[in-house]
Amino acid sequence: MTTKNNSTLALGDSVHDALLADSAEIDPARRYEEETEAVLRRKEQQIDAQSHRRKLFGWLSYAFASEVFAVCSLTLFLPICLEQFARDNGYLLPDRTERCVIATDVDSFTPPPPPSEEIRCAVKIGWLWIDTASFSLYVYSLSVLLQALTVISMGGIADRAEHRKLLLLSFAILGSTATILFIALPSSSPVWLLCAFLSIFAIVAFGASVVAMNAYLPSLARTALEVREKAAIVERLREAGPSTEAEFDTADATTVRDPVLQGAVEAYNEALSKSTSRISSRGIALGYGAGIALLCVALIPVTKWNGSTFSLRLAVSMSGMWWAVFTIPTAIWLPGGAIGSGLGWERTGGHGFRGWRDSSFRNLDDSDDEDEPTVWSQIKAAWIRLGQMLHPREIRKLRNTFWYLGAWFLLSDGFTTITSTAVLFAKTTLMLPPKSLIVIGLLTPMAGIAGSLLWPRLQHAFKLSNKAVLIILVLLASLVPAYGCLGFLPILKGRIGGLTTAGEMYGLAIYFGSLYGAFQAYARALFAELIPMGEEARWYGLFSITDKSSSFLGPLCVGLIADATGNIRYAFFFLFGMILAAVLPLFAVDVSQGREDAEAYDIRS
Numbered sequence: 286m287t288t289k290n291n292s293t294l295a296l297g298d299s300v301h302d303a304l305l306a307d308s309a310e311i312d313p314a315r316r317y318e319e320e321t322e323a324v325l326r327r328k329e330q331q332i333d334a335q336s337h338r339r340k341l342f343g344w345l346s347y348a349f350a351s352e353v354f355a356v357c358s359l360t361l362f363l364p365i366c367l368e369q370f371a372r373d374n375g376y377l378l379p380d381r382t383e384r385c386v387i388a389t390d391v392d393s394f395t396p397p398p399p400p401s402e403e404i405r406c407a408v409k410i411g412w413l414w415i416d417t418a419s420f421s422l423y424v425y426s427l428s429v430l431l432q433a434l435t436v437i438s439m440g441g442i443a444d445r446a447e448h449r450k451l452l453l454l455s456f457a458i459l460g461s462t463a464t465i466l467f468i469a470l471p472s473s474s475p476v477w478l479l480c481a482f483l484s485i486f487a488i489v490a491f492g493a494s495v496v497a498m499n500a501y502l503p504s505l506a507r508t509a510l511e512v513r514e515k516a517a518i519v520e521r522l523r524e525a526g527p528s529t530e531a532e533f534d535t536a537d538a539t540t541v542r543d544p545v546l547q548g549a550v551e552a553y554n555e556a557l558s559k560s561t562s563r564i565s566s567r568g569i570a571l572g573y574g575a576g577i578a579l580l581c582v583a584l585i586p587v588t589k590w591n592g593s594t595f596s597l598r599l600a601v602s603m604s605g606m607w608w609a610v611f612t613i614p615t616a617i618w619l620p621g622g623a624i625g626s627g628l629g630w631e632r633t634g635g636h637g638f639r640g641w642r643d644s645s646f647r648n649l650d651d652s653d654d655e656d657e658p659t660v661w662s663q664i665k666a667a668w669i670r671l672g673q674m675l676h677p678r679e680i681r682k683l684r685n686t687f688w689y690l691g692a693w694f695l696l697s698d699g700f701t702t703i704t705s706t707a708v709l710f711a712k713t714t715l716m717l718p719p720k721s722l723i724v725i726g727l728l729t730p731m732a733g734i735a736g737s738l739l740w741p742r743l744q745h746a747f748k749l750s751n752k753a754v755l756i757i758l759v760l761l762a763s764l765v766p767a768y769g770c771l772g773f774l775p776i777l778k779g780r781i782g783g784l785t786t787a788g789e790m791y792g793l794a795i796y797f798g799s800l801y802g803a804f805q806a807y808a809r810a811l812f813a814e815l816i817p818m819g820e821e822a823r824w825y826g827l828f829s830i831t832d833k834s835s836s837f838l839g840p841l842c843v844g845l846i847a848d849a850t851g852n853i854r855y856a857f858f859f860l861f862g863m864i865l866a867a868v869l870p871l872f873a874v875d876v877s878q879g880r881e882d883a884e885a886y887d888i889r890s
Contacts (some may be wrong), residue, residue: 337508341564343618344505345571347498350611351457352572353579354491358464358604360704361726362583363484365712365719366467366597367421370480373472373594375408375417378851385417405851410478418713418853422844424481425705428488429840435493437671437830438664450621453497457612460490464605467598487605496829501619506560515553522546573730579607584723592719674827682886685879686815688870690831693808695867696759697832700801702839703765703860704729707797710769710853711790721787728794733802740803751811752876756868758804763864765797769857815879817886839863 375385385406406417415423442448463486470479506512522545583600590596658666673679680687711717711725744754772783784793812828843856 334510337505337510339618340501340508340620341505343615343620344498344501344564345568346611346614346618347453347457347494348568349571349575350608350615351460351491351494351498352569353575353607354460354464354487354604356573356576356730357579357583357726358601359488359491360729361580361708361722362597362600362604363487364421364425364705364708365722366594366601367424367480367484368417368709368712369594369597370472370477371408371415371417371420372406374477375406378405378407381407381409381414416844416848416851418709419844419847420481421709422705422840422847424484425488426838426841426844428485429492431485432489432492433830435489436496438667439493439496442660442663442667447621449497449500450616450619453494453619454612454616456490456494456497457608457615460487460494461605461609461612463487463490464608465602467605468602470598472594502565505564509556509560509564512553512556512560515549515556519546519549519553522549570734573734575607575611577727577730579604580723580727584720587723588720597719671827671830683815683817683879683882685874685876685882686812688874689812689815689879690827692867692869692871692874693812693828694831695863696804696808696871698839699860699863699867700762700804702843702863703762703797704801705840706843706853706856706860707765707790707793710784710856711787714853715784715787715790717787717790721790725790725794728791729798729801732795732798735802736799737802737806739799740807750876751807752871752874755804755807755811756871758800758807759864759868759871762797762800762804763861765793766857766860766864768793769854770861772854811876815874815876815883817883 372385377383377385407414408417408420409415410420439452442452463483466483467480470477470483472480507516583603586599587596708722708725711722712719717725740754740758743749744751749757769784772785774783782789784790809828839860842859843853846856846859847853
């Protein structure tokens, strides 16, 4: 491909030079005009490069700001803090007369010693008694359900460039403010239950703001210098007309296929793909790095005050402060309107180049009404578009794609629930102090970075497909809950094994973290092979919806299991079965056929 791209580049330059030479022989003034235009074009490229860097820094700054909430609060501090809020206001079972925490110790800097494993604690919410270990799971389940509804509804609004920045900043302000307010809400307050509502606002706002942030990614990738250079070659070849190798399509006599132009288009697509992945990877790396940095800082107060409720509230609030402060560069640098790509065309069709259309071409789902659409009309249109994609006719066209989405529904929920359940299990069953949980929270993303770099090397060494690597990762991840189930064996009581000792959690964090980072990478990569070209945003939107819509199921089931049995360890059986159940539809995916179906797919047919 590299040789082909270089030859295409040389051909594009030679075509342009030939045009200039011919122009000089006919009209020297025209040659001067075109050379002046070339100088101005280079100057414009320099200005565009500076503008691109400014916009890119604005986009990366929000990844740096918001991912801290996901790494620190969402997966670590928030579930622990919510459980502690409930415990501070709960009563010991079965009598429900004695407080779980002595009144003088509630929300103090030095909490009382943790209870033994056999003691259960429940809190009364309205007329229901809920296990304190399940309280955070219920809050999280409701949060992700509302987040999914919000993300679906705002899709059309986020696609409009003039609304995107306002939407992103509005949700960033809402989420960071809700997170910061944890510091002002002690667990001894009569309105302590507000912690659930603050959590819901923060989680929903985080998910919605990330959708708005991701909407910038394609246009940011198109404005990268190397992508614009490839686009300029395509433009020059188009202006020069068909090459000597061009021929009419045998299937469509009205379409001219030009191998030279098609090669330039492929080079452009390759550059665009690399630009997109590079920008996305930078955002992920910055986000994980920021999360690890704040975890190290949060370890200081949590350790000093022995994991008290106040220290946990402070840790959650610190992630909100970080989120708010580093959103400021985003507000300054990220553009409020469309990011111009400098291109007047977009690729249409499948892998075979079929032609070009103007970039202002309206989507099939767009209304013909030229008036500014209302918010409610855009929300309605978003749900209509989702209904079209889920029509049985469309499912039959892309059978393998939807098989994969079925597997992703279970896998995304299973991996996420393993993370949250392990944290709660470590706190409530293994009695790990908060400072130990923070160490685990540091080990997991660090191992995730290492795993993301290691697995591509293993794939290359053993010549594995993306599907094969993903199945291996899933099977290896299923060993985590399976190992937890071994803790019921009598022979492991008081011994190492079956996740019965605190030290095992550290090894588990490294092992699972090394799988989770690679799992996220390969899950997206495999899905990219199964979606129609030219409709990536729409289908990755459905990919995200599938993730969000399933994320409430696992925590809800784990919460019900913990309530019914009084032992959260039983949830490992459910998680083991959930992960293995996803392997069956994953095996059923025929990637080759799915790729062909995606190339031939047309929603209008």
